[in-house]
Amino acid sequence: SQKIEQNSEALNIQEGKTATLTCNYTNYSPAYLQWYRQDPGRGPVFLLLIRENEKEKRKERLKVTFDTTLKQSLFHITASQPADSATYLCALDSNYQLIWGAGTKLIIKP
């Protein structure tokens, strides 16, 4: 069956450290993968899109990798701050739709 999985448990990280979130998928062959941030009671906000032929993409303190062999994307936040606390969602394209992971809650402790 097709699945997209993110860590369901919250990730607690000390301020200033690098946070790494994982998105694994099975039985999909996405051309690209996206990461979104969602704050409580709000809609998701787009962060980054990475294509299958790109190994890595960066935006300020954010870095995303995409390994189509492992069927995995990693999302890194360097020099994390309490304001980075949120739920992070990954989404991949399949049959012209976006398929969403359930998200990982990230908590950055001061």
Next chain:
Amino acid sequence: DVKVTQSSRYLVKRTGEKVFLECVQDMDHENMFWYRQDPGLGLRLIYFSYDVKMKEKGDIPEGYSVSREKKERFSLILESASTNQTSMYLCASNPTAISYEQYFGPGTRLTVT
């Protein structure tokens, strides 16, 4: 900035009522979407529209219908609300390919009692 607005942040309805959720975007986007989001599950697509008066079923269309009479407005209709439709409903839009970057509204938390 793209702005997607939804008619209500919170809504409480009774079982069997007809419910209208409205979404408006101000960036002339071609595509609009309705999702529902439940704890522990990813966003699930209910319906999307790629043009005025055009609609396509998503993964969970049962119990819902949609209307898009104007480009900027996309309505979700629950014909006869049921308790299992209690959820967060999110509207989104995007200008290009259906599965590219999407812009979301703030969501409507619907409770059906």
